[in-house]
Amino acid sequence: MKKSLRRMLPLAAAAVPLALMPMATAQAADGTQYGATLNPLNKSTGSGMLTLSLSGNSATITENVSGLATTFSGAAYPHVQHIHIDGQGVCPAPSADKSGDGVISTTEGAPSYGGIGTTLSTSGDTSPKAGTNVKTAPSGGSFSYSRTISLDSKTVASIKAGTAVIVVHGLDPATLSKKAQNEKSDLVPSLPLAATSPALCGTLSSMPTSGPATGDGSTASNDNLGVAGIGGGLLALAGGAYLLRRRMDSREQAQS
Amino acid sequence: MGESLTHRGGGRRSILTGIAVVAALAGILALVVAFRGQDAPPTPPASAAGTVDGSTPTTPGDTTQGKAKTSTPKVGGATQHPLPVSTPQQIDIPALDVHSSVITVGKNPDGTLEVPQPGPNIDKAAWYENSASPGRPGPSVIIGHVDTTAGRSIFFNLGDLRPGDKVRVTRADNTLVTFVVDGVRDYPQKSDFPTQLVYGGDLSRPNLRLVTCSNFDQETGHYVGNLVVFAHMTGARKA
Numbered sequence: 001m002k003k004s005l006r007r008m009l010p011l012a013a014a015a016v017p018l019a020l021m022p023m024a025t026a027q028a029a030d031g032t033q034y035g036a037t038l039n040p041l042n043k044s045t046g047s048g049m050l051t052l053s054l055s056g057n058s059a060t061i062t063e064n065v066s067g068l069a070t071t072f073s074g075a076a077y078p079h080v081q082h083i084h085i086d087g088q089g090v091c092p093a094p095s096a097d098k099s100g101d102g103v104i105s106t107t108e109g110a111p112s113y114g115g116i117g118t119t120l121s122t123s124g125d126t127s128p129k130a131g132t133n134v135k136t137a138p139s140g141g142s143f144s145y146s147r148t149i150s151l152d153s154k155t156v157a158s159i160k161a162g163t164a165v166i167v168v169h170g171l172d173p174a175t176l177s178k179k180a181q182n183e184k185s186d187l188v189p190s191l192p193l194a195a196t197s198p199a200l201c202g203t204l205s206s207m208p209t210s211g212p213a214t215g216d217g218s219t220a221s222n223d224n225l226g227v228a229g230i231g232g233g234l235l236a237l238a239g240g241a242y243l244l245r246r247r248m249d250s251r252e253q254a255q256s
Numbered sequence: 257m258g259e260s261l262t263h264r265g266g267g268r269r270s271i272l273t274g275i276a277v278v279a280a281l282a283g284i285l286a287l288v289v290a291f292r293g294q295d296a297p298p299t300p301p302a303s304a305a306g307t308v309d310g311s312t313p314t315t316p317g318d319t320t321q322g323k324a325k326t327s328t329p330k331v332g333g334a335t336q337h338p339l340p341v342s343t344p345q346q347i348d349i350p351a352l353d354v355h356s357s358v359i360t361v362g363k364n365p366d367g368t369l370e371v372p373q374p375g376p377n378i379d380k381a382a383w384y385e386n387s388a389s390p391g392r393p394g395p396s397v398i399i400g401h402v403d404t405t406a407g408r409s410i411f412f413n414l415g416d417l418r419p420g421d422k423v424r425v426t427r428a429d430n431t432l433v434t435f436v437v438d439g440v441r442d443y444p445q446k447s448d449f450p451t452q453l454v455y456g457g458d459l460s461r462p463n464l465r466l467v468t469c470s471n472f473d474q475e476t477g478h479y480v481g482n483l484v485v486f487a488h489m490t491g492a493r494k495a
Contacts, residue, residue, distance in 0.1 A: 216405050
């Protein structure tokens with residue numbers, strides 16, 4: 001009996017680890033896909049989303065923006081846009097409006113999102129120098145933007161560090177306070193404040209790597225085989241005990 | 257041995273009888289539990305894959321990356337104003353009888369998506385905080401467990417959804433956004449996961465992605481794939 005019991009116990013013991021399987025873990029990172037949801041700043045009514053696929057220093061950018069100011073001086077409203085870097089990697093809170101005019105100017109937002117690292121222009125120069133060039137800015141209240149550009153090492157480093165922030169500029173002057181409507185741009189004094197102030201902002205973050213680990217396996221797993229194994233082991237134990245009892249009975253009969 | 261059998265045979269016999277009876281009952285119970293718990297989550301057929309943001313899947317899995325539709329910019333015309341930013345609070349999927357509050361999750365330090373943890377939120381749906389607010393252009397990503405140590409979880413039956421089914425999401429601002437399913441796709445390996453299509457894709461319209469685990473690997477004890485439901489917004493109203 002002891003022998004047969006010993007033979008059975010490891011069977012039940014082996015089944016236990018199966019029943020204690022850990023949660024699924026996801027696989028290694030590739031970390032080259034980034035996204036930014038662009039949310040309104042300064043009471044802008046707009047919306048946008050941008051994705052950036054990084055390969056070395058080459059970035060393929062796809063962006064869709066809607067709901068921004070549509071016209072400026074009778075023409076399509078130019079919305080200059082940039083990858084801001086070397087700040088805190090966040091969009092400014094309303095308290096960033098130090099001047100109290102109800103508008104967070106580009107300068108006032110800088111401590112949050114940093115300075116211009118790359119200009120997301122429609123053609124030509126993408127350096128900070130092109131930052132206020134309205135001629136190469138996407139324009140209109142809604143636009144789709146798609147371009148593959150080379151990034152400088154500082155912008156790449158900021159993207160990888162999670163501190164790159166996409167900012168789209170250009171507000172509808174009518175939404176500004178009276179005071180702000182009469183102010184000049186902090187960047188281009190020949191333009192009104194509305195023209196260069198941020199309208200949409202979003203931190204560029206890496207897309208989650210691989211798929212989420214949303215299962216334990218309790219329903220699909222043969223963990224149940226573990227439980228079944230225990231069940232089988234117990235039944236075998238029962239059988240063994242019964243057989244041994246019968247053997248004792250027959251030995252006693254033989255002895256008497 | 258024979259000696260002790262004669263003297264203590266009666267006591268041993270009743271012990272053995274006890275062992276036999278208890279072990280038999282426990283064994284039967286374990287087998288019942290084991291086989292009743294054995295129900296794998298549904299996997300969608302290829303016909304449910306649908307057309308998602310202009311892309312149809314290749315087999316096996318779908319490695320096609322989403323391409324943004326280049327819509328004509330509306331310049332100077334009436335501009336459509338998207339819904340304001342607001343977090344999702346509740347998800348209802350009538351076809352699956354799924355009704356759940358929605359928590360918010362971010363990313364883990366290793367770059368993977370955070371998932372609902374053991375405790376009161378384990379069986380809730382979870383919205384990824386860096387995805388779009390439901391009803392704002394771009395993909396809004398909501399995940400849920402297929403199962404937990406306790407058995408079936410919130411998205412167990414996600415693979416039973418079909419193109420045309422409706423998903424309703426209620427936001428904190430009391431707006432109820434309705435989405436209609438475009439496709440239900442299974443990506444058997446994590447490496448097949450179409451990151452760009454799920455978190456990017458068509459950025460011009462409000463989309464919804466529901467994600468759960470799939471394809472349990474008996475050898476590793478982990479799900480190695482993901483099941484994704486792709487949907488787009490059809491309407492929004494005050495809840």
